Amino acid sequence: MKRAATYIRENSLGIIESWEKQVKLEIEASKETPSLALRNQLPQVLKDISGILDSFDKVEDIKSNAPFKEIVENSLEHGRHRASTANYTIAGILKEYMIFHRVLTDLLMEKNVYSVETGIILKRTIETAMLHSASSFNNSINEMKEKMVGTLVHDIRNPISAAYLALDLLDVHAGPQHISRVKKMAVNSLDYSMRLIEGLLDAISLEAGEGITLNFQEKDILQDIEWVVKETATIFQNEIKLNCDSSEVRGVFDGVAIRRVLENLVTNAVKYGDKCKPVNISVFDQQEQVCICVHNTGKAIPEDKQKQIFNYLHSEKSAENRGFRSWGMGLCLVKAVTKAHGGHIEVNSDDNTGTEFRISIDKFRNQPGQLKSRVQYN
Known part of the structure; x- marks a missing residue:
């Protein structure tokens, strides 16, 4: 032997x-x-x-x-x-x-x-x-499913609460302008809830190794970013601020996927950030790449967790006791979409400066058409 x-x-x-x-x-x-x-x-x-x-x-x-x-x-x-x-x-x-x-x-x-x-x-x-x-x-698979359901229930609470609030504010005697404004608030919140549910389906696909299908086309991605800023501003109490050094950012992108990436990052920034401080979105248009940064002030992500948060199965149950229940199934989607655009994502977080997610994606990595993307283990 x-x-x-x-x-x-x-x-x-x-x-x-x-x-x-x-x-x-x-x-x-x-x-x-x-x-x-x-x-x-x-x-x-x-x-x-x-x-x-x-x-x-x-x-x-x-x-x-x-x-x-x-x-x-x-x-x-x-x-x-x-x-x-x-x-x-x-x-x-x-x-x-x-x-x-x-x-x-x-x-x-x-x-x-x-x-x-x-x-x-x-x-x-x-x-x-x-x-x-x-x-x-x-x-691990069962734990993943439990976390997905728990995360969805937690994340969907805010937009549904906003929709209820809008309906509570509805006054049929206040005139058509008031009714139109309240209706828009409720519809936006419920639309956002539906996108969270769609995100759950994407996350299940990602963790099963099936991947997600992206649809690339030549476009101005700044329009999609501005759309997210406008929509999230109607849902969350934090001010959502956009800073960009260009009037347009053209390239070959999946605009819908980029919207969902940004929605996830803004949602997390609101969830874990200072409720009284703005969430800042910065866009830097470079020659071959575009960088999108989402920053919030508030309690930092522990350093030993900053690499693990992109791997859904490795979020720890003990994190909940320290105020970081989970950064959510959405970061799986964020990583997949970023990689499909030939890019990478970084997170910097400390108690003094807050937390910033920085996504750098190639503007012309892909040709218009469909592409399958999935997250690898590391």
Whole structure:
């Protein structure tokens, strides 16, 4: 068993490459998964297996250490990772481990370091890994669904409350101008609620790895940005201010998607920012790119959470106790749309200057037409 452990330690890269090659042939979902993401926990799993093999001297010892606790942690992480990888299912995870078992057994036999005892340990270790990975995958998907519903209920409360307020203010004796204004307030709020529901459907699609379809056309994106400013100003009590250095910003964009990105960022800025301070939207028209910044004052996002907020499955339940329940399913959409425009997104947040999300997108990255976009794990 110690010879097998030594071989695994000294040849882990070759084992991983053989496994990856076979996985790409047999598992459809793996074909579009980057190599780094596909291999994510495998080096550590091999290290765990070699350590387990090293810890046994005789077959009788195996029965006294059946749980194989060494491999549990990395198996759980593997399942969580696959839950946010495009098109993966529990069947795909189990097949990965079956291929891993087969490849590892074949290589150990080929090098004459395989024994009955080694086979028993490998079987039990990989069975343990399969069980915990599948369980973690399923739990992550269920957690995602619960968070989506919770986030939608929370986010939709403001526009529905605004619609109720508008109807409360309705006075049929106040004249047609008053009725028209109140009706517009109510309709805008309910329209916004519908867009939140549509955002839920997009988020479900994103996390299932199916992606969203974007429709690109040549246009002035500033018109869409101004539309969001006008609409959100009728819903939220904060002042929504727009600063732009150009009278138009032309390029090839999906205007509807950019609207929804901006709506998500403004909603979060209002939700987590100072209720008495404005939300500032700044647009910088550059030669090849346009930068859109959304800034609010108020309590900062903790530094250790700033990278995690774009990965929906990694928002922590404990964050709620610190006033950051979740930055919402919308940031999945924000990331997908930004990447589809050949851009990137940054967040800077501290208690002194507040929080700013900065999106930089290419103006001419895409040709007019449809494009599928989805969020990768990292």
